[in-house]
Amino acid sequence: MRTIPATQRRTPALDVAVVGGGMVGAAAALALSRAGFSTALLEAREPAPWHPQDDVDLRVVGLAPSSIKLLDELGVWTSIRDARACPYAHMHVWDAQNGASIDFDAADEGRNLLGYIVENNLVQWKLWQALDAAGVQRLCPVTVKDFETRADRVVLELADGESVSVRLLVAADGGNSPLRERAGIATSGRDYSQRAVVAHVTTERPHAHACWQRFLPAGPLALLPLADGRSSIVWSLPESEARRVLSLDDEAFVKELGVASDFRLGRVTATTRRAAFPLKLQLASTYQAERFVLLGDAAHVVHPLAGQGVNLGLRDVAELRDVLAAARDEGRDFSSTSVLNRYARRRRSADTLDARSFDALARIYAWQSAPWVMARGLGIRLVDRLRPLKQRLATHAAGL
Numbered sequence: 252m253r254t255i256p257a258t259q260r261r262t263p264a265l266d267v268a269v270v271g272g273g274m275v276g277a278a279a280a281l282a283l284s285r286a287g288f289s290t291a292l293l294e295a296r297e298p299a300p301w302h303p304q305d306d307v308d309l310r311v312v313g314l315a316p317s318s319i320k321l322l323d324e325l326g327v328w329t330s331i332r333d334a335r336a337c338p339y340a341h342m343h344v345w346d347a348q349n350g351a352s353i354d355f356d357a358a359d360e361g362r363n364l365l366g367y368i369v370e371n372n373l374v375q376w377k378l379w380q381a382l383d384a385a386g387v388q389r390l391c392p393v394t395v396k397d398f399e400t401r402a403d404r405v406v407l408e409l410a411d412g413e414s415v416s417v418r419l420l421v422a423a424d425g426g427n428s429p430l431r432e433r434a435g436i437a438t439s440g441r442d443y444s445q446r447a448v449v450a451h452v453t454t455e456r457p458h459a460h461a462c463w464q465r466f467l468p469a470g471p472l473a474l475l476p477l478a479d480g481r482s483s484i485v486w487s488l489p490e491s492e493a494r495r496v497l498s499l500d501d502e503a504f505v506k507e508l509g510v511a512s513d514f515r516l517g518r519v520t521a522t523t524r525r526a527a528f529p530l531k532l533q534l535a536s537t538y539q540a541e542r543f544v545l546l547g548d549a550a551h552v553v554h555p556l557a558g559q560g561v562n563l564g565l566r567d568v569a570e571l572r573d574v575l576a577a578a579r580d581e582g583r584d585f586s587s588t589s590v591l592n593r594y595a596r597r598r599r600s601a602d603t604l605d606a607r608s609f610d611a612l613a614r615i616y617a618w619q620s621a622p623w624v625m626a627r628g629l630g631i632r633l634v635d636r637l638r639p640l641k642q643r644l645a646t647h648a649a650g651l
């Protein structure tokens with residue numbers, strides 16, 4: 252993969268620099284370039300190449316139809332799907348304390364499937380492979396240390412002493428976003444004091460191309476279907492419990508997992524190594540500053556219980572591309588405050604609504620006193636029977 256050497260990094264009068272080449276930043280760079288903006292992508296770490304012979308990476312995501320649509324528009328979806336992706340057509344969510352459950356079925360929505368489970372590094376790799384052909388300048392590995400906003404451009408200062416000038420800086424530099432901090436944009440939210448333990452497991456019964464999620468008093472446990480027949484788990488647990496579960500030997504771990512999953516897919520018979528990720532809700536107070544926008548986890552970090560983090564990020568990408576392209580086509584300055592404001596307002600309100608809903612779900616499922624558990628059960632059963640409401644929820648999750 253070609254990386255531009257330091258000596259060639261002088262990039263006069265580029266339209267956009269995207270900082271952060273994760274799934275969201277790479278998609279943003281590709282989308283903006285395809286829309287006709289001269290674009291550079293700056294990333295601190297060279298992404299690890301994805302090889303079909305490697306085991307399924309531990310980090311996977313559920314991609315909603317809106318994300319698949321964007322990746323398809325960018326010309327990368329077919330190669331991601333054909334490489335290794337598992338479609339799912341059904342979702343079963345149940346409550347460990349009262350037995351109430353809710354089901355979502357693609358057929359009820361008149362669709363073939365609800366989404367796909369894919370490896371993060373596969374999505375990122377295919378996007379990176381498409382960047383060259385699209386004419387995106389890739390600067391990697393480079394760390395953006397600082398930036399200075401001038402009347403007609405933003406000057407990015409790189410850790411190696413080089414600088415890059417652009418009309419618009421797009422920060423997709425992840426949840427800890429150094430650029431968001433540098434722009435002085437505050438965040439609000441809360442630390443869940445939980446970690447999501449992830450692993451791939453083999454189960455006695457097949458996953459049947461369904462996502463299974465059980466809400467336990469300590470947090471949700473999801474089993475997501477993988478293309479090779481195994482399931483990927485995302486098990487949210489309080490910090491100390493997560494540490495304990497990580498330290499179990501494989502035999503004890505699969506035993507506990509079988510119990511926690513209510514043996515829904517039978518016994519868990521094997522596991523890969525495990526990893527854990529801290530969970531928080533974090534929302535940027537604005538997505539915009541002068542010649543500067545935020546997107547992806549840099550703008551919003553949400554609880555993984557709804558499997559929507561990167562889907563929201565990819566919706567940011569589609570909106571940013573559409574808003575900037577429309578402004579340019581109307582003969583307006585695409586980097587002006589009023590244009591950026593349109594993107595920022597639309598996406599921040601949509602993301603905030605979703606993030607708060609996921610947070611409300613996490614809170615509701617944490618109720619443990621008997622009357623509240625019973626009330627929750629009644630509510631879940633009611634939603635499961637109200638077809639129009641369920642359809643609206645499913646359409647919203649699809650992002651279409």
Ligand SMILES: Cc1cc2nc3c(=O)[nH]c(=O)nc-3n(C[C@H](O)[C@H](O)[C@H](O)COP(=O)(O)OP(=O)(O)OC[C@H]3O[C@@H](n4cnc5c(N)ncnc54)[C@H](O)[C@@H]3O)c2cc1C
Nearest residue numbers: 271273274275295313395424425547548558559560561562
């Ligand atoms: C356990 C778990 C399960 C999840 N499951 C789902 C799911 O099912 N569905 C879903 O939609 N989402 C899911 N998510 C959320 C999803 O993983 C994230 O939303 C997504 O990975 C964020 O991508 P990003 O590109 O915004 O940020 P990142 O992937 O964090 O990328 C940021 C990039 O910026 C680079 N960078 C940072 N600072 C600089 C700098 N100064 N200069 C240059 N580069 C820099 C970093 O090296 C990094 O590559 C899950 C999250 C977790 C923790």
